[in-house]
Amino acid sequence: MRPVRVRFAPSPTGALHIGGVRTALYNYLLAKKTNGTMILRIEDTDQTRFVPGAEEYIIQALEWVGIKTDEGVLQGGPHAPYRQSERKSIYKQYAQKLVDDGNAYYAFDSEEELEAMRNRLKATGSVHQQYSATTRMMMDNSLTLPESEVEQKLKSGVPYVIRLKVPDSEEIELHDLIRGEVKVHSSQVDDKVLMKSDGMPTYHLANVVDDYLMQVTHVIRGEEWLPSAPLHVLLYRYLGWEKQMPRFAHLPLLLKPDGNGKLSKRDADQAGFPIFPLNWTDPKTGELAKGFRESGYLPDALLNFLAFLGWNPGTEQELFSLHELIEAFTVERIGKAGARFDIHKAQWFNQQYIKAKPDEELAEYLLASLPAGTCSPERAAKICGVLKERVTFTHDFWLQGKFFFEAPASYDEQVISKKWNDDAIKVLTAFSTALAAIPDLTAAVAKTTLEKVTAELGIGTGKILQALRVSVTGAGSGPDLMLSMEILGSSEVVSRINRALSTIKKV
RNA sequence: GGUCCGUUCGUCUAGGGGUUAGGACACCAGAUUUUCAUUCUGGUAACACGGGUUCGAUUCCCGUACGGACUACCA
Known part of the structure; x- marks a missing residue:
């Protein structure tokens, strides 16, 4: 058995979503449980969506909740760099190998041509409007163009992408730790772009290459990736890495509290609860989104709550320290169905954690609301002591204990x-x-x-x-x-x- | 639309061919607290539907419905 190596690989496109925190947590729990390694990799291959400050935010957020990574963008490691934008040349050589082996090809179609193709297909009532085995021969690519023309285009700097040549009729199977065997017919998979015209890889290529190179053993990620998992299997196969392919575990999604759908910032705003671990100011709009920390949640309470959204130990214990979580965690006990996000339960966990905390520790939250020097730590602890049975959030110490000062x-x-x-x-x-x-x-x-x-x-x-x-x-x-x-x-x-x-x- | 994934109290879930279907949150009621909160006790409340398989299905199989994800040179 290879030593367990997992990764949390967010995109720096904004604040870390609470669902991302849960994904990071499950990765972390597995790593710690198995004495394995947790990697933090930044997937910043989309330059157009890069948001300044997002990477720092992700790091701070993980630190606040107490998820420690062993290797990655923060502390470096044997597989540095851990920022995909800095690994550009690495992906290029693997994309080249895929082309050389006939498993990928150059495509020169412009956006307009792609659009036209989709419209054409739509008009004929075709179910799929994808670049695929059935359509690729109608397009501008190294499969349809004479070799000389391809070479000439490449040389003269005509923009191109590299697409995966997906077999037209093949059953692709993969084993998911949570869902069991999943089969997808290759005709349903399109010829995904692997290398973009700006020279950056897409998620699919970068992800597979990095997971292989970084010797990742378990890919624990959101369910939204399940449909493209067969594509990744294909990539491992064509790159000759099938034997080292990581095990997949696709996590059920976090759902809106009422109604249906993926939990989004909008829902959280509407219902009046946070969705980000820490405060986040959108650099574009300047809009401030309140974090769990600033809303008075304790990091260990949040983690406990999050752990139970989609996982449970099978016993009736609900209060788990991070250490206990590590002990009890198994991927097998992760559920299949999406979990609605119920802030009431988070509040209950928070209340339990506050009650269990020593007065001296709680005192810091009260002191933080006070001008420095107004109150001794001893007195603050005493106040927290009389208040803590009746408090839900850390700022309640101030709200309910104001009269001690005024x-x-x-x-x-x-x-x-x-x-x-x-x-x-x-x-x-x-x-x-x-x-x-x-x-x-x-x-x-x-x-x-x-x-x-x-x-x-x-x-x-x-x-x-x-x-x-x-x-x-x-x-x-x-x-x-x-x-x-x-x-x-x-x-x-x-x-x-x-x-x-x-x-x-x-x- | 297509593909894939899913479906146990309002919510998170346990369970699993024969159970009074268990727990937690929320909610309601009572007790404690000469306040409120806490705490305690109790209560309401669930196997989506239809077919199979079976002596028996909530549990296994198929279908339907519903929900979700994906269907970008985004991740």
Whole structure:
């Protein structure tokens, strides 16, 4: 058995889509599980679609979620370069070999001629309008033109492409790790362009050549590649690499949350959830797309969620650390059907992960929302501790814990209209006075003090608790009030109560 | 249109010739929390349809429907 080598090979045409992250994750899991190698290769053969910053984005995104590559564009390796645009000459020689062996040919047809051919075929009611075994003899190529003319065109710099000569009647079979045997008749495969007129290879050629040269053992990629997989098989065969052909695993697609179709940025925007791991500003439009990170998701929660979209361990465990994921992962347990993207589940995972994280780590998220130096890490950790059971996103620590830093600017009107009465005012006044004598306030002391006050006044504690909360936090609900007061400190609580007492009108 | 791939609760899925078809999310209800959230308990809810094969099919086979991907000198 060859050592496992997998690759994640995105195109730098924009931000890395969440589906791409999942593909990278499955590759990574297999690599780690087998002590294999994960390669990051950049497929930038389409110069017209190149987007500046996209490669950097992909690298940062992978880093954020915690998918580490072993070899590739970042750290180099024995098969460098890992950017396909820098491997141009390599592809050229293999394309040449295919031509020399009679498995590929030069084609000189212009765009207009191709268009005309398609229209012609459409008009005659032909099912396929492809450049294929049935049409190639009607076109301008090295199969139809006399050798001298071909040579002359080549020499004089007439633009050309190299096309694969697909056999006209042959059953092409391939074994997919997820789907089993897949058979496609060669008549359904067209004479795909291998080398473009700009001298760059197309995906098909570059992909096969690189996977072979980089000794890739498993090609784990999206299902959208399944239809062209037979073409790739042909390429391996013609290049004489059939024995080294990697195993294929075509992943089910990530689908829109409602309705059908591939998950797209539009759907995410519409439903109001992120689709990119990190914030992404489109350099063309300047439009900002919010990332999972910036939306308050934890990377390990996102990965756990993603892992379960199309894969499951067969047990009832759902919470998996990355390490556990590696242990449990097998390609065999990847499902066949597309998975709808349900952001609710992602939120649930996030909540679980936040709850499980130590307060000190959580504190960093809170601190990030605060001006530097406003709050000690210890205090932030304490605040996160009282908040973490009730938080879904990392920014909720700030949203829900704001009152720890700012005295209420307004008071919940509903609570006031219902609970701000004479009894409440009596208790709060007495409680404030009592607290003033207790500089080191703890939750327990706050509780006994309050109980003492209410007992003396003969008023039920429960009746005024809401009023107390509103005077201290401004809100009608929130984390444990006694603990909150402990964190706030005695003098702050006293001043807030007094301020409420003087500001809020009696009902 | 053609080719290929797919189809178990609303969603992610387990299961697999004989099961009360299991779990999770979401949803609903109750309990806890003198708040809300959390938590706990319970509940609603699924084998797309039609033919075979079989003593028996949700499970195997075929077809239909539906969905998806692909059908570029994009990946």
